[in-house]
Amino acid sequence: MLWDIFCKVIDNFGDVGVCWRLAADLAARGEQVRLWVDDTRALAWMAPAGCPGVTVLPWAPAPRTTGRPASDVLVEAFGCGIDPEFIAGIADRARVTGANPVWINLEYLSAERYVERSHGLPSPVLYGPGKGLVRHFFYPGFTPRTGGLLREPDLGARRSAFDRAAWRARLGVAPGGERLASLFCYEPAALDGLLDQLASAGQPTRLLVTTGRAAAATRALIEHKNRRHPLWEKNSLLSISYLPELSQIDFDHLLWACDLNFVRGEDSLVRALWAGQAFIWQIYPQDDAAHHRKLDAFLDWLQAPASLRQFHQVWNGTSATALPAIDIAAWCATVATARARLLAQDDLTHQLLKFARENR
C-alpha cells in the first residue's frame, strides 16, 4: 500500500522521532511511505542514512496531491491537522474512484484506561472538505486491546547480536568497572539530587548526557556545584561525558549499553522498555497536570515496586521528597517482566497494517 504520514513538529524530537520510526518500519515490511514533515532538521542526525521506501516531503505551505498517486492510507500523527486543501483533493478523488483511503489519527501513548475504550473508534467527517470520509482513532498502548508499541521485527535479533562489552570498552569502561547511565531528560528539579547521589554512591558512575536540554541542565548544575564547593568534582565518584546527537540506531545502542537509562517523552520510553535495562521516565509535562494521571497509570501497568514509583514521582516533580536510593537490580527485574508481557503482544506497525487492510 501507499501511505501518507503527516507530522508537525511541536517541540522536542518525539513527533518526528515516532513518525520516522513508523515510516521506516512500514517500508521495511514492503510498504511505500510518503512522510510529510513541517520541520525536517532533526532527521539529518536521527536518520542520516534515510530509508529505501520512505520519501520525506516538505509540508509547506500545504502538501500537494496534484500529480501524485493517491495513497491508500493517511496517518495523521498526534492530531496534527492535515491541511483542508489536501483533504479536499482526497475527497474529490474518492468521489471519482469510489475508493476511500483509510484515514488514521495516530494518538499519543498512554497507559490510561480510556485508551482501550477509544482504540479503533471511527469518527465520520460530517462537514468540511473531508465530508463523507471516516477518520479512525488509533491508540498505541501497553495492553492487547490497544494498538501496541513500535517494535521492528528484527529488533530482538539486533539487540541479541549487540556487543555490549565492546561498546563499553570503546568508552574505556572495564568489565565490572564504572556503572554506566544515560541521561535524556528535560530540566527535572531532582537532577541536582541525582548528581549528588551518583557523586557519593558506593560505586563510580559514568553519566552519558545526551545533547540539548539534558546537557544544558547538567552543565549548569555542575558549574554551580563547582562554584559553591570547589572540591565537589574532585571528591566525586561521578564522571560525565557529553554526547553528540546520535542516530536513532545509535541511541538504541546507548540504551542497550547502559545499566540505567533516564528517558523522556514517548519514543525513548518505548526504546527503554525494549532495551530491558533499569530506567526512569520523565513524562512530557502538560499545562493541566494531566501527565500526573498518565504517569501513575504507567507505573501501575509497569507494576513498579515502591522505590521505582517513588523515584519517578520525585523525578517528575509530583513528590517533593528526596530521591530514594537507586536500585538497579530490582528495577531491571521489573522492566524484564514488563518487557516479556509486551513481547507477547502484536507490535504497532503489524496492527496498523492489519487495521488498514481490514478497513479499505
Ligand code: TRH
Ligand atoms: O524529544 P521528546 O521529549 O519528545 C516529546 C514527546 O514525544 C512528547 O510526547 C511530545 O508531545 C513532544 O515530544 C512534542 O522525547 P521522545 O519522544 O523520546 O523523542 C526523542 C526522539 O529522539 C526519539 O526518537 C529518540 C531520538 N533521539 C535520537 O535519535 N538521538 C539522540 O541523540 C537523542 C537524544 C534522541
